Amino acid sequence: MSGYKRNIMITGGAGFIGSHVVRLFVDKYPEYRIVNLDKLTYAGNLANLKDVEDKPNYVFEKADICDFGKMQEIIRKYEIDGVIHLAAESHVDRSIRDPFTFARTNVMGTLSLLQAAKVCWEEDLKGYDGKLFYHISTDEVYGALQFDGKLFTEETHYQPHSPYSASKASSDHFVRAFHDTYGMPVVVTNCSNNYGPYQFPEKLIPLFINNIRHKKPLPVYGKGENVRDWLYVEDHARAIDLIFHKGKIAETYNIGGFNEWRNIDLIKVIIRTVDRLLGNPEGTSEHLITYVTDRKGHDLRYAIDSTKLKTELGWEPSLQFEEGIEKTVRWYLDNQEWMDNVTSGDYQRYYDEMYKNR
Numbered sequence: 001m002s003g004y005k006r007n008i009m010i011t012g013g014a015g016f017i018g019s020h021v022v023r024l025f026v027d028k029y030p031e032y033r034i035v036n037l038d039k040l041t042y043a044g045n046l047a048n049l050k051d052v053e054d055k056p057n058y059v060f061e062k063a064d065i066c067d068f069g070k071m072q073e074i075i076r077k078y079e080i081d082g083v084i085h086l087a088a089e090s091h092v093d094r095s096i097r098d099p100f101t102f103a104r105t106n107v108m109g110t111l112s113l114l115q116a117a118k119v120c121w122e123e124d125l126k127g128y129d130g131k132l133f134y135h136i137s138t139d140e141v142y143g144a145l146q147f148d149g150k151l152f153t154e155e156t157h158y159q160p161h162s163p164y165s166a167s168k169a170s171s172d173h174f175v176r177a178f179h180d181t182y183g184m185p186v187v188v189t190n191c192s193n194n195y196g197p198y199q200f201p202e203k204l205i206p207l208f209i210n211n212i213r214h215k216k217p218l219p220v221y222g223k224g225e226n227v228r229d230w231l232y233v234e235d236h237a238r239a240i241d242l243i244f245h246k247g248k249i250a251e252t253y254n255i256g257g258f259n260e261w262r263n264i265d266l267i268k269v270i271i272r273t274v275d276r277l278l279g280n281p282e283g284t285s286e287h288l289i290t291y292v293t294d295r296k297g298h299d300l301r302y303a304i305d306s307t308k309l310k311t312e313l314g315w316e317p318s319l320q321f322e323e324g325i326e327k328t329v330r331w332y333l334d335n336q337e338w339m340d341n342v343t344s345g346d347y348q349r350y351y352d353e354m355y356k357n358r
Contacts, residue, residue: 224264256304
């Protein structure tokens with residue numbers, strides 16, 4: 001026996017959302033052992049977790065979720081009774097260029113994890129009792145909305161439009177199938193666009209903050225009229241914590257910010273905030289906006305209805321968007337060394353060297 005009340009494996013824990021979830025669980029639950037499992041691809045960065053890496057209840061394992069044998073080995077080694085599955089390829093543009101990688105990681109990787117958990121948990125004398133497989137997904141599986149005020153609910157039919165969202169939709173179906181077929185305790189959540197500290201700068205907000213800092217063009221798809229619902233990453237981590245502990249088995253919960261913005265309006269807020277914090281006159285960086293050819297299959301609007309989560313479990317966002325953007329911009333400007341390391345790839349070379357002989 002491990003001596004810990006729970007042994008939880010968080011996949012993708014060195015990534016953007018994952019690192020916030022790992023930090024929250026390590027700090028909040030010293031009686032839990034938290035195993036951070038990450039392959040450390042380009043978006044996984046252990047520097048995101050410097051503040052918890054020496055905590056006694058924190059363990060890091062470098063591994064690929066597609067390695068079925070390794071997943072069984074780790075689940076047995078640490079007596080894992082809860083999986084919070086965040087590991088995924090998540091950038092739509094990359095999925096358009098390389099759909100095979102997305103199918104491998106998001107579909108086959110999830111299936112590998114599910115089957116490993118099934119095999120190991122069914123060996124346990126308690127079976128599935130006290131176990132949970134929590135799968136984090138995206139609002140993009142639902143397709144696109146029109147400008148009609150409607151929102152994605154947990155009952156919205158799936159209609160993915162990109163290789164990324166198709167791969168996530170498939171993984172969602174596998175998770176639910178393992179509950180329906182084998183009785184595995186599962187829960188699925190679909191979240192809206194996250195923003196905040198430690199996000200890899202291929203995504204809009206950190207990319208634009210960094211480009212403004214370096215006076216580089218700000219590429220805007222089409223006319224910038226696409227609408228997204230934005231969720232501060234620490235609010236998402238709080239929701240994951242709540243659902244992991246109190247969510248109903250086999251249920252789906254949507255997690256959104258009730259916070260819709262047109263891309264072009266969001267970009268102008270970012271510009272004003274960065275310019276102000278850098279001491280530039282208002283509007284200094286607006287000339288950097290550059291309209292580019294729209295993304296293939298670009299969904300018009302996403303918007304999440306989180307009413308179920310609020311009504312059943314009492315969760316709601318803690319930050320107003322302007323406050324969240326202010327905190328986010330300040331963090332990136334105050335952590336330029338982190339940004340420089342990430343954009344140069346130095347952190348990845350360092351950890352590749354560290355782990356190549358393990």
